[in-house]
């Protein structure tokens with residue numbers, strides 16, 4: 001990362017300013033103001049803004065997300081206005097200067113005093129560093145992209161009530177959720193997979209074949225708010241889906257007293273999409289198999305069996321075209337980004353407690369059904 005910073009700095013010609021803010025700790029209002037302001041000055045003064053993170057190599061939760069602002073103007077207006085905006089908020093502000101005979105870059109920390117932002121005397125040299133073992137995006141997945149307890153996801157939506165009024169309605173529904181026991185009387189079978197792999201087709205035929213109850217995550221009762229939360233940043237969006245799983249878990253607990261339950265998407269989807277989105281770049285950047293990010297939340301009902309439908313990308317694309325429905329943003333991303341699709345599938349396969357079993361979804365609907373019924377009979381003794 002330090003190398004990246006140096007590469008960026010070396011392309012800079014004059015004094016630069018970096019604003020790093022900790023997304024978790026800043027109120028969303030402040031973040032929006034900063035973004036609007038940055039867009040405004042970018043437009044006016046030809047500043048460049050890059051998303052940026054700082055982190056200690058291989059140290060968990062050390063990633064701090066922020067912005068790198070490359071300010072081409074000679075005036076100090078940018079610093080002044082930013083100083084005003086950030087007066088009362090816990091942000092780190094640093095500037096980078098290139099100087100001396102060796103033209104070395106140095107980092108200068110800024111401090112928020114009664115007289116405004118002032119540079120502290122201490123300064124640090126910017127030097128290249130070894131490539132870290134863990135990709136920085138994997139150091140802050142927990143409780144930012146993936147939530148491992150009801151409480152952690154709930155807290156996020158609670159903090160959003162002022163800026164996203166819909167959160168209140170979601171929290172009210174979640175407050176009335178049914179409690180689920182650890183063990184269910186009848187088997188609970190989850191069907192997972194990328195879009196258009198045949199989940200709806202299979203879950204419907206399975207439900208009929210087994211005389212089961214069909215449930216979904218997120219559950220139907222969250223539908224009015226789903227599109228709203230889909231436009232939010234990952235922290236909020238993923239907390240919404242995490243809470244959806246707890247609502248579905250309550251329904252599973254209730255329904256599995258009377259009959260087997262089939263579930264169309266559950267925790268594997270929530271975690272796999274979130275991890276694949278959070279991890280930038282290549283497949284190898286995913287946290288290694290066995291990492292705690294692939295663990296199951298301790299307080300979420302565990303299904304008896306999780307099956308992941310897998311298809312070649314050509315056949316999946318063909319089915320998407322035949323279906324011809326509107327695509328969600330993430331579906332579009334899947335089409336455009338083969339790498340992302342691979343990362344989602346790989347993350348699915350690494351999730352544990354229970355792990356998913358991959359099913360070849362390319363045969364005819366009836367053949368897939370028969371194959372899955374065999375697996376269910378073998379694993380769940382149904």
Ligand SMILES: Nc1ncnc2c1ncn2[C@@H]1O[C@H](COP(=O)(O)OP(=O)(O)OP(=O)(O)O)[C@@H](O)[C@H]1O
Pocket residue numbers: 193194195196197198199200201202319320322323361362363364365366368
């Ligand atoms: N085994 C199959 N062989 C051929 N076509 C199939 C098969 N299963 C489903 N399809 C077709 O592929 C399309 C996508 O299937 P389906 O809607 O069941 O997928 P899905 O995984 O539920 O998608 P999404 O997650 O986007 O809702 C549909 O047009 C469906 O009729």
Ligand SMILES: Nc1ccn([C@H]2C[C@H](O)[C@@H](COP(=O)(O)O)O2)c(=O)n1
Pocket residue numbers: 195217218241244245265266267269270271273328330
């Ligand atoms: N339990 C779930 C279900 C869905 N999601 C997210 C992951 C994708 O962004 C999208 C896919 O859903 P679909 O378009 O197939 O309805 O929803 C999740 O995070 N958790």
